[in-house]
Amino acid sequence: xxxxxxxxxxxxxxxKFCSKCGQxxxxxxxxxxxxxxxxxxxxxxxxxIFIACTYLISDGSTQDFKMDLGIEIAFAILVxxxxxxxxxNILKLYSFKNIHWKVLLFAIVVPIFTSIxxxxxxxxxxxxxxxxxxxxxxxxxxxxxxxxxxxxxxxxILPPIFEELAFRGFLFxxxxxxxxxxxxxIATAFLFALIHFSFISFLWIxxxxxxxxxxRSKYNTLWIGILIHFIHNFIILLIDYYSYNSIx
Numbered sequence: 245x246x247x248x249x250x251x252x253x254x255x256x257x258x259x260k261f262c263s264k265c266g267q268x269x270x271x272x273x274x275x276x277x278x279x280x281x282x283x284x285x286x287x288x289x290x291x292x293i294f295i296a297c298t299y300l301i302s303d304g305s306t307q308d309f310k311m312d313l314g315i316e317i318a319f320a321i322l323v324x325x326x327x328x329x330x331x332x333n334i335l336k337l338y339s340f341k342n343i344h345w346k347v348l349l350f351a352i353v354v355p356i357f358t359s360i361x362x363x364x365x366x367x368x369x370x371x372x373x374x375x376x377x378x379x380x381x382x383x384x385x386x387x388x389x390x391x392x393x394x395x396x397x398x399x400x401i402l403p404p405i406f407e408e409l410a411f412r413g414f415l416f417x418x419x420x421x422x423x424x425x426x427x428x429x430i431a432t433a434f435l436f437a438l439i440h441f442s443f444i445s446f447l448w449i450x451x452x453x454x455x456x457x458x459x460r461s462k463y464n465t466l467w468i469g470i471l472i473h474f475i476h477n478f479i480i481l482l483i484d485y486y487s488y489n490s491i492x
Contacts, residue, residue, distance in 0.1 A: 280421040287326050287415060291439055294322055307387045309394075316402055323410040334413050342463040351459075351471045359479035362448045369444055382484040392485060399481050404473035411436045411453070412460040412469050429457035452476070 298315055302308075327334050381399050385391040411432050419428040433453030437446045456469040 277422050280418045283326070283329065284415065284418050284422075287410075287418070288435060288439075290322060290326070291410075294319065295439070295441070309388060312398065316398060320402070320406050323406045323414070327409055327414045330414055330417050333417050334409070337413055337460070337464065337466045339465055340467065342465055343467060347459075347463060347468060348471075351468050352475065355472045355475040356479060358452075359476045360483070362452075362476075363480050363483050366444065366448065369447070373444065380484045380488055381481055383488050395481055395485075396478065400474055400478040403477060404470045407436070408456070408460075408466050408469045408473055412456055413466055416457065416460060425461055429454060429461055432457050 302311060302315070382391060382395050385395040385398070388394050415435065416428060416432050419431050423431065433450050433456075436453040436456075437449035440446070440449055442449075456472065459468045459472070460466060
């Protein structure tokens with residue numbers, strides 16, 4: 245609720261004119277910033293609750309296709325619900341007008357090299373710190389009839405689409421309403437890494453998020469980030485696939 249500056253009547257925040265005096269309603273800047281902050285907090289808390297519920301429901305088991313699918317759908321719905329609150333600005337981020345061939349080439353080539361570096365660097369760190377234990381993403385879907393297909397869908401396709409919409413779309417837009425461009429890039433990268441709940445993964449997810457945030461800010465589109473995110477996850481999945489089959 246906000247107050248009309250002319251007649252001091254209390255009106256809803258979404259109205260453009262006062263119902264009593266007809267005066268144009270100009271929303272207070274502090275009220276707008278507070279609304280953005282509340283949405284940022286609400287978004288992150290909702291994600292934390294979602295992750296907590298996911299762990300409680302799954303109980304560490306990945307051998308249930310319906311549960312895996314349900315979790316992905318629930319996350320998609322969560323992201324879409326928040327994005328709907330800022331849909332006009334988010335729709336603008338699906339423009340292709342700022343994507344020229346050099347940017348596209350960069351988005352294709354760079355994640356090929358970075359994914360390989362990240363994979364083997366993290367494998368080494370995991371080996372040193374966790375006595376050789378590591379997660380093979382392809383292997384977690386072996387209980388399904390088409391493990392490669394479903395691992396591509398769950399690892400390489402869905403996360404880039406909805407995580408970019410969530411963090412470089414909705415969250416980025418709201419943070420930019422209350423912070424500078426540089427701080428927004430850093431904050432979204434930090435929150436993006438933090439939501440994965442892994443200190444080791446934080447070492448590469450944070451700089452990865454900085455790159456995605458910078459590109460989203462520079463070119464004002466989500467497509468570049470989605471493409472980089474997809475190729476990165478896809479290459480890591482392929483390495484897991486060939487690594488598993490070479491052992492077998």
